[in-house]
Amino acid sequence: MTKLTNSSLQNASKDSDGLPLSVEHLTVSFHRKPVLWDVSFRAEPGKLIGVIGPNGAGKSTLFKAIMDLIPKTDGKVHVFGKPFATNRRRVGYVPQRESVDWDFPISALDVVSMGLYPEIGWFRRVKREHRQRAMSSLERLGISDLANRQINELSGGQQQRTFLARALVQNADLYLLDEPFSAVDAATEAVIVNVLRELRDAGKTVLVIHHDLQTVTDYFDSVLLLNMRVVAFGETADVFQAENLQKTYGGMLTLFDEATEAMRHRRKA
Amino acid sequence: MESVKSAVRIFFRGLGLCGLLLATLVTPTPGLGQVTDDSPHFGASFEDGQRFSLADYNTQIVVFGAGLLGFAAGLVGCFALLRRQALVGDALSHATLPGIAGAFILVSFFGGNGKGIGWLLLGATITGVFGTLVMIGIQRLPRLKPDTSLGIVLSVFFGAGIVLITLAQQMESGHAAGLESFIYGKAASMLRSDAQLIAITALGVSLLVGLFFKELKLLCFDEGFAVARGYSRFWLDGLVMGLVTIVTVIGLQAVGLILIIALLVTPAAAARFWTNSLGWMCLISATFGAAASVGGALLSAWATDLPSGAMIVLMCSGIFVLSLLFGPTKGIIFKSTSLYHPAVSETQ
Structure with missing residues (x-):
């Protein structure tokens, strides 16, 4: 806990103490069935990385295993050269929007303030300065006018922006975003992409679970193609090609299905 | 929506009990009005036929104790509700019965005062917590859904409790009559020491909620x-x-183990219709809980047999x-008029 509360706002863009994220031989299983198998990759600073794969490929599981939310069967994860628990404060997490109860009695500003709770510490209240920081985070995502709205009065896109604002306010160096573009409107998608690019340009590393294959080359510097194992990892231009996608999605038919689903996701917005 | 569902469920349970009450009242009961320990009437009291007025010292104690109990239950209930642990509280309260009966039997057997409230509540806590742990354990087993484990634990422990209570009443030593008031609750039997215990507990519970408010809020909203x-x-x-355990156990005497869950959940669910802020929801819920408890205890005291x-x-x-009808944030009437501005949302 002390690590959490004693915040040092180090904006380390280039770190001497190790890569933002290194995953080595990570295996995760549920009820003895492997969900991730021998996954290894290293994420460099200042990269916007897409994590691509079919449903059930273990994308969310990968994020959860990185953050110790679920137990690893085997393998190691290092965040800036140290175990996750040590460098927790430097990791910003945006869970799937569906993972929370949007009927919860709380305002958008309150949700964003939650990103500051570990920094505020036990037994202390959220003060004006914290609210101001939360407010500027909402501003960055263009929804500061909705700060006092109850969260179920927000649209899907606005809810997603609120979630991202909560991760931003913590001023992390590595961000893990689980489907930030699912069921959002075009305006929100543009705003989020912009913020992600700003983060990358500030030397931060951003991993994004993404479904829309159409936009991958446009959005990401690198891609991680995942289907239980790492199918391919590298620069988008090198890795994101038909052959690898076929391996990831297991044949053209599935790929077609996934592509239609991706389109549906977009249209829903 | 979960919260509304459980509140509706509990509301109907309340209605059912109301019917049962009316039936009991309508049925001519021998000796109604001068209830004795072995009366078949389930409101059997410790102090026979006692009447209350507000100026009465006993009444003041009951009102004070019930009010604080309701306050604590309303407060804690908000988190039980939002954390979706309301049903766990139900299993917990039912699982206290074998503990109460068991404690009575054990203490009486060793020659103590079986109805010493300390022993009874200790027994209640032990089996209550044990029942909750069993339930969580069952949930961990593959292929068993939470509602299954709830059903198993709730009925098995309650059944065991009924058996033990019956055994206790057949015991020669001790004086088990009145134990069954833990099932339906008897605020009138509250003593000064009981009210003090409730006061201390309510203070402690409020303090804990205040200290950990922010963290509890985060846990309930977004566990991951x-x-x-x-x-x-x-x-x-x-x-x-x-917190749920503490409130349940100290509330057993006044509200009874079958209905204590309603005091936890209903004020919280009602409060949700009045505000969109968790802080206010807690305060409103606690106030509702206190008001309902005071009102209920008074009605019960004046009408003696309820x-x-x-x-x-x-x-x-x-x-x-x-609240469901008139609550400003989600109430039916406001929602169906222009006073409510609906979500500017595209839904999925």
């Missing part, structure tokens, strides 16, 4: 994020369950219905 940021799910959930637990729950249900 909380754990990723380094908060321990085990300890925070343990805190919620601990069990206080049932009256308290009916008061809660009344507040819930009023």
Whole structure:
């Protein structure tokens, strides 16, 4: 806990103490069935990385295993050269929007303030300065006018922006975003992409679970193609090609299905 | 929506009990009005035929104790409700019965005062917590859904409790009559020491909620994020369950184990219709809980034979219905008029 509360706002863009994220031989299983198998990759600073794969490929599981939310069967994860628990404060997490109860009695500003709770510490209240920081985070995502709205009065896109604002306010160096573009409107998608690019340009590393294959080359510097194992990892231009996608999605038919689903996701917005 | 569902469920339970009450009243009961220990009437009292007035010292104690109990239950109930642990509280309260009966039998057997409240509540806590743990254990087994484990634990422990109570009443030593008031609740039997215990507990519970408000809020809203940021799910959930246990156990006497869950959930569900802020929801819920408990205890005291637990729950249900209709944030009437501005949202 002390690590959490004693915040040092180090904006380390280039770190001497190790890569933002290194995953080595990570295996995760549920009820003895492997969900991730021998996954290894290293994420460099200042990269916007897409994590691509079919449903059930273990994308969310990968994020959860990185953050110790679920137990690893085997393998190691290092965040800036140290175990996750040590460098927790430097990791910003945006869970799937569906993972929370949007009927919860709380305002958008309150949700964003939650990103500051570990920094505020036990037994202390959220003060004006914290609210101001939360407010500027909402501003960055263009929804500061909705700060006092109850969260179920927000649209899907606005809810997603609120979630991202909560991760931003913590001023992390590595961000893990689980489907930030699912069921959002075009305006929100543009705003989020912009913020992600700003983060990358500030030397931060951003991993994004993404479904829309159409936009991958446009959005990401690198891609991680995942289907239980790492199918391919590298620069988008090198890795994101038909052959690898076929391996990831297991044949053209599935790929077609996934592509239609991706389109549906977009249209829903 | 979950919250509304459980509140509606409990409301109907209250209605059912109301019917049962009416039936009991209509049926000519021999010796009604001068209830004795072995009367078949379930409101059987410790102090026979006692009447109350507000100026009466005993009444003041009961009102004070019930009010604080309702306050604590309303407060804790908000988190039980939002953390979706309301049904766990139900299993917990039912699982206290074998502990009460068991404690009575054991203590009487060793020659102690079996009805010493300390022993009874200790027994209640032990089996209550044990029942909750069994339930969580069953949930961990593959292929068993939470509602299954709830059904198993609730009925098995309650059944065991009934058996033990019957055994206790057949015992020669001790004087088991009145034990069954833990099932339906009897606020009128509250002593000064009981009210003091409730006061101390309510203070402690409020203090804990105040101290950990922010963390509890985070846990209830977004568990995954909380754990990723380094908060321990085990300890925070343990805190919620601990608070629910404390309120349940100290509320057994006044509200009874069948209905205590309603005092936890209904004020919280009602409060949700009045505000969109968790802080206000807690305060409103605690106020509702206190008001319903005071009102219910008074009604029960004045009408002598109505069990206080049932009256308290009916008061809660009344507040819930009023909130459902007139609550400004989600109430039916406001929602169907232009006063409510609906979500500017595209839904999925």
